[in-house]
Amino acid sequence: MRGRKMRYYTKTEEWVLIKGDxxxxxxxxxxxxxxxxxxxxELPQVGDSFKQGESFGAVESVKAASDLYMPLSGVISKVNEALEDAPELLNEKPLKEFLVELTDFDIKELENxxxxSDYKG
Structure with missing residues (x-):
């Protein structure tokens, strides 16, 4: 995976990608x-803080509703506001559209x- 950032996945199907800080x-x-x-x-507010594994929002579809769980402990620094008016973007480009950005995260939690390369989703 040289020259490319690696995503990490939770068992609940969220991904995280580290870009600098x-x-x-x-x-x-x-x-x-x-x-x-x-x-x-449904997404949190900028400034909210969460622990790894804590629910931070939800997604609803025509079939089901599902909570979103935080892959790393950290503080919300940005929320993808485009999803408020166009939630379908998550269906169209799930690996390009983000939910939130974190700062002050615990990099050691990536081990969890x-x-x-091991993700089977």
Whole structure:
């Protein structure tokens, strides 16, 4: 995976990508496909802090609703506001569209996640 950033995945199908001092959090393609047409996304506020594994929001589709779980402990520094008006972006480009960005995250917690090379989703 040289020359490319590696994603890490949770067992609940969120992904995280480290870019410098930010951790970008998104929803896996597998989860987006399983949910079907996503119609609503609930995200936290900038400044909120979460522990690894804690629920930080939810996604709703025509088939189901699902909580979102934080892959790393950290503080929300940015929220993808485009998802408020266009939640379907998560279906169209799940690996390009992020949910939130974190700062002050614990890099050691990556050890608790699934490496992209081992991910089976």
């Amino acid at each position: 930010k951790a970008i959090v998104g929803l896996s393609k597998h989860a987006a496909d399983e949910l079907g047409d996503i119609v609503y996304v 996640l699934i490496k992209e």
